Amino acid sequence: MDSITQAVLGASIQGALLGRWQGRKALLYGAVLGTLPDLDVVIDYGDAVAEMTYHRGFSHSLFVLSGLALLLTALCRRWRPNPGYSSGRLFLSLWLVLVTHPLLDCFTSYGTQLFWPLDLPPISGSSVFIIDPLYTLPLLVAVIAGLLFGLKGKMSRWPTVALGLSTLYLSFTLAGKQMAEQRVEQALARDGIHAEKIFSTPTPFNSLLWRVIVIDGEDYHEALVSWFDRSLPHLERIPRGTHLAAVLHDSPQHARLAWFTDGVLRYDDIDGHLVVTDLRLGMTGFHPFRFAMATREGNGWHLIRDVELWPVERGDLSRLQVLWQRVWEERQVPLLAWANALQRGPRQSAR
Template identity: 30%
Template structure:
């Protein structure tokens, strides 16, 4: 998730778990601890882009790292607040919870989190939330604002901390139910259209939990479609086929780079040529406005050749490319359907 969400959640947790001992300072420590696993972003300063993709949300997001860092932070906080007589185990529990919440929350989106590193390279992605979802972030932020404004002695502080945490947990449950509904309807659409497949996944589209993106693995490529939680159950999902084109990888300059990208893609990728440029698409991050143009390019596209092409912003360059008022309006229609008068005029 984004840094603002982690910080607001950490502050609300800090209020609940530690504010009676150290006051509003608990908000700061909570926000800080919640963002420390993302220290791995500094690795981009010396790693190549393909290597950095696997380092991010890797070792610093593991259970082992959380345990070790919680011990170090507890020793630091115990020394700083020795006059407050806070037991070391209370500090340890506080920091361990903060770090684990960060790690587990990051598993809710598409990137993949290395919870078991260094013992296992498996990445966990539950595809429940987009990396930034305003309806999830809203509640912790409101709670944080109230906590910053209220005095330490105000009895409503706990209420506002819980007001920041409980709705966020409820929203996660809502996202889980949405995913279950979409998954069932995608499977029904595949069966109705008699599309053979080996596996599939669904994940939310940008900034919402109502319009979902589906990728279905077939023998030679992928069927891709979008579906809203408000679409009638009987309406089948429309799919667009994208060939995998694995054979194009023989033109890649760096085979090691290709292997890193395949690992990062979890098997979901296509290869294309854009004029003289060889492009590796990772499908887990959606399309650029795929709800508007089913054949649009993929958000994550990595340039394999020619040599020297800049891939440093590979995670950002396609996320909002081409977005404008029309594309947002088309997303609204994809979620809620056309306005009544347009829907009526479209009927035969």
């Protein structure tokens, strides 16, 4: 999730558990500690694929963060002891502030290596967009109120209430994900399509309209599903270019990316560059993580050693308006046209 959300989540937890004794400082301590795991972004991991796939690694591990909580508890007890609360309460507070950061990240589409260093695939619940105002707003209000009026009396309950509301909202997003996938499965049965895998995620900034990707061999299907739909969704068939994946058989970056994304990838030959797109993130036709992994030389391909991000065009606000209208009306959205834009080079996209 975004840094503001992680900060107000950490502030709310520490305010709820230690605000009685630490006052407004609990909110500040929790906000700083709640954003700590994302400091791994300052580490240079090498190329663009490594930067993406090693983020949310060790710094988001439950093992590492639990050890850090123990260390911070010991240091606080030694240098800043407070007789008002026990070491157990202090550890619980610090531990929850730290581990709820990666746990919340697990609800997004990116992928979080919660059990690093175990060789397990990253967890991607994909029920919340990376920025979701409905989740953040109750926590933000509680933190602002706590900073303005303190955490005494009835005000001490605000962080707890906000945490309850935000947790209920997460439950709502999980219900939405299940709803969307069930409707798409019914549409697949209707059309006689056998799905290799199904990936669903909310559309940008809301959890009422869902984007569902169905991997089907050389192609993939995309569908939009709203809570208010009365009919089964239309499945838009889109070429995936998987025949190009053979070019990357010896690419360690491609192997790493395929592991990280569970293979929800698309391949395009763009101006002699083999561009691999992570379809999970962003929106149809606008995906922030695209990588040029090989260049065509004569009749063959040459692997790129230092992989870089492929230039991505800016998001189109008019498309957000189309998606917002789609929430309420079962209108056709030009998903195929949007997806075909991925075949254009950066100069063409800029026009």
